[in-house]
Amino acid sequence: MIVFNIWSVLQWYLRPIIKWFLRKTTRLCELQRICYGEKAGAPRACGVERSLMLSRTQCVKEVVSYLDTVVYERRFVPGNFREILDPSISVVMRAKKINPKLHGSFIVSFRQCLEQIWSYRSLMDEVEEIRRTQFDSGNPEHEEKLLRLWSLLVPHDKLEKRVTKQWQYIGFQGDDPKTDFRGMGILGLENLLFFATEYPQASSHVLSHSLHPKYGYTFAIVGINLTSMAYYLLKDGSAKTYMFNAKRHLPNINLFHRFYCYLFYEFDKMWIESKPQDIMEFSIIFKKFENAIRTELADPSTVFRINIEIDTI
Amino acid sequence: MGLLSILKKLRSSPDKELRLLLLGLDNAGKTTLLKQLASEDVSHVTPTAGFNIKSVLSSGFKLNVWDIGGQRKIRPYWRNYFENTDILIYVVDCSDHQRLEETSTELAELLQDDKLRNVPLLVYANKQDLATALPASEVAQHLGLHLIRDRTWQIQACVATDGTGVKEGMEWVCKNIPVKK
Numbered sequence: 424m425i426v427f428n429i430w431s432v433l434q435w436y437l438r439p440i441i442k443w444f445l446r447k448t449t450r451l452c453e454l455q456r457i458c459y460g461e462k463a464g465a466p467r468a469c470g471v472e473r474s475l476m477l478s479r480t481q482c483v484k485e486v487v488s489y490l491d492t493v494v495y496e497r498r499f500v501p502g503n504f505r506e507i508l509d510p511s512i513s514v515v516m517r518a519k520k521i522n523p524k525l526h527g528s529f530i531v532s533f534r535q536c537l538e539q540i541w542s543y544r545s546l547m548d549e550v551e552e553i554r555r556t557q558f559d560s561g562n563p564e565h566e567e568k569l570l571r572l573w574s575l576l577v578p579h580d581k582l583e584k585r586v587t588k589q590w591q592y593i594g595f596q597g598d599d600p601k602t603d604f605r606g607m608g609i610l611g612l613e614n615l616l617f618f619a620t621e622y623p624q625a626s627s628h629v630l631s632h633s634l635h636p637k638y639g640y641t642f643a644i645v646g647i648n649l650t651s652m653a654y655y656l657l658k659d660g661s662a663k664t665y666m667f668n669a670k671r672h673l674p675n676i677n678l679f680h681r682f683y684c685y686l687f688y689e690f691d692k693m694w695i696e697s698k699p700q701d702i703m704e705f706s707i708i709f710k711k712f713e714n715a716i717r718t719e720l721a722d723p724s725t726v727f728r729i730n731i732e733i734d735t736i
Numbered sequence: 737m738g739l740l741s742i743l744k745k746l747r748s749s750p751d752k753e754l755r756l757l758l759l760g761l762d763n764a765g766k767t768t769l770l771k772q773l774a775s776e777d778v779s780h781v782t783p784t785a786g787f788n789i790k791s792v793l794s795s796g797f798k799l800n801v802w803d804i805g806g807q808r809k810i811r812p813y814w815r816n817y818f819e820n821t822d823i824l825i826y827v828v829d830c831s832d833h834q835r836l837e838e839t840s841t842e843l844a845e846l847l848q849d850d851k852l853r854n855v856p857l858l859v860y861a862n863k864q865d866l867a868t869a870l871p872a873s874e875v876a877q878h879l880g881l882h883l884i885r886d887r888t889w890q891i892q893a894c895v896a897t898d899g900t901g902v903k904e905g906m907e908w909v910c911k912n913i914p915v916k917k
Contacts, residue, residue: 596762596783596807603763606780641809644783651782702805703813705786 438477452519458532465667465723471536482518486511490541499545501673508537539667543674546666550657550679554610558601568612569600575619576630594633594642603647610654611647617680618646618687625684629691638695640702649690652713653683656720664720665727685727686716753798754913755820759846760827761839762806765862768896769827770803773906778897786810787817811842818851823909827860827896828879830869836878843879847887856912857889858905865895888912 442453449456457470475487493499493507512534516523523530559565566585573582576593583589586599595603604611619626633642656662657679665682666674693712697704719725758766767788771778774790784805792799802817804810824846828839843859846852859879861872872893876882881889890908894901 591809603783606782611782641785641807644785644807648782648785651780654780701813702810703786703816706788709785 439479452521454515454519454533455521455526455529458529458536462724463532463535464670464726465664467532468536468539468667469663469723471533472540475540480518482514486514490537491544494541494545494548497545497548499541504538508534511537538673543663543666546674546676546679547657549676550610550654553613553676554606554608554654556609558604558609558612560599560601565609565612568609568616572612572616572619575616575623576626590643591641592634593630594640594644594646596641596644600643603644605647607647607650607654611650614650614653614680614683615643615646617677618684621680622684622688625688629687632691632695635695638699640694640705645690645705646687648709649683649686652709652716653679653686656716657682661717661720664723664725668723668726682727689716753800754822756799756801756823756825756909757817757821758801758803758825758827759814759842760806761829761832761835761842762808763832764806764827764829764839765860765896766803766806766827769825769860769862769894769902770801772896772899772902773799773801783807814846815849815851818849821852821855822914823858823912824852824855825858825860825905825909827862828875829863830861830872830875831863831866833868833870836870836875840879847884854887854914856887856909856914857884858909859889859891860896860901860905861891861893862896864893864901865898 445456446452451459453474454471457467457474461467461470475483478484478487490499490507490511493503499507512530513523515521515533516530521529558569570582570585573590573593580589580592588598590598590600597603618629630642632638633640633645653662662679662682665685666678669678669681672678690709690712693715694708697708697711699705699708719727758770760766762783767781767784768778770788770790771781774792784803786805788803790801790803792801804814804817826843826846829835832839847857859876859881861870861875863869864872870878872891876891879891881891890905890912892901892905892908894905896902
């Protein structure tokens with residue numbers, strides 16, 4: 424504790440000195456050193472974010488809080504990027520005395536970092552809102568999504584009624600899935616639906632594993648627990664590695680769904696490989712899986728992708 | 737520690753570790769109750785696949801609370817957790833009228849089990865905040881609690897999501913810890 428305190432005090436005083444020294448020797452400010460020196464993706468964007476958050480320059484602080492406000496007002500969408508980012512970038516350039524004529528490539532990469540950082544923050548709000556929306560059987564849209572999930576996952580069998588034991592086939596707990604979404608709200612359903620829609624092969628492959636007589640598990644319930652995991656990884660910032668390293672995609676809701684699909688596919692793999700005795704081993708294997716994912720995310724250079732291989736078990 | 741500070745009263749007990757078993761149908765509120773006991777956020781609960789366990793330390797007392805999933809597929813595994821249980825806590829969703837009978841049957845089966853013989857029973861009549869919830873007295877009748885002769889029991893109305901009544905139940909637990917040989 425004391426060591427930590429001394430370190431943070433030292434850092435408070437040392438950081439400006441080190442920065443001044445580097446500035447004099449490299450003739451670049453910290454943001455430039457990050458944008459030129461770090462690899463594009465998570466290493467660069469996370470570096471820029473850290474630098475901006477630690478900044479004690481008044482106008483940089485103002486830019487940060489301005490961008491946060493834009494996110495709060497739900498206006499941080501690609502259509503507005505120019506209008507929002509152009510002035511913010513020039514403020515930082517002026518404050519850091521960066522010559523735009525000499526450092527054109529800095530502007531490009533700095534802009535990309537800002538887009539990534541604040542899209543991520545915007546995504547956090549969006550996901551939170553979806554999670555807070557409870558599943559409501561009175562809402563035709565929710566009902567339609569639920570029924571669509573069934574028809575995507577079990578195309579050969581029709582649902583006899585809305586409330587039926589059949590739901591247990593895809594791993595809900597009882598006759599009516601509505602009570603299973605709980606704390607994850609409609610986000611749990613949206614995640615499952617995306618998995619079934621965008622990755623029909625992978626999801627039916629995973630579903631078939633969940634029906635295995637020996638290593639079976641409850642598909643939907645495990646899915647909702649993975650929603651919870653994806654949600655927490657997003658919230659505590661661990662998912663930045665995934666989101667910032669996704670080429671050609673800014674953090675948005677679809678990317679969050681993709682992240683979820685990745686987790687589901689990988690969890691299934693680990694579960695089957697662990698050869699669990701029964702479902703009671705779930706909490707242990709789930710924890711092990713989460714730790715493995717956290718370790719991977721801790722390395723900013725990790726790039727994730729689903730490697731679909733259909734095996735027979 | 738909030739709620740669990742009442743366990744200070746237990747200092748006189750020679751045994752410092754307690755095993756509490758939380759059972760009940762799915763969606764009864766077991767995990768929410770568990771989180772409430774551990775003073776954790778209850779707004780992000782997900783259905784339990786398998787089980788959750790939390791150990792809460794309070795004044796040198798270790799409380800091991802086992803929360804086992806309630807769905808039908810998991811119920812056959814409940815038995816594996818019966819051994820050495822000090823207190824059985826059974827949670828009922830009082831607004832789920834359709835499954836009152838199912839929950840009564842499950843409880844009756846539990847009470848017949850040898851491994852749970854004489855183990856004190858606390859029933860939490862949960863979700864009392866919902867308009868459709870049956871009062872605890874009626875739930876007690878449905879469950880046939882007044883017919884129990886072989887153990888001490890108590891029914892406690894509660895709202896696990898905001899903690900109402902949870903403390904009262906735990907106080908009863910403290911007073912009824914079986915004396916171990």
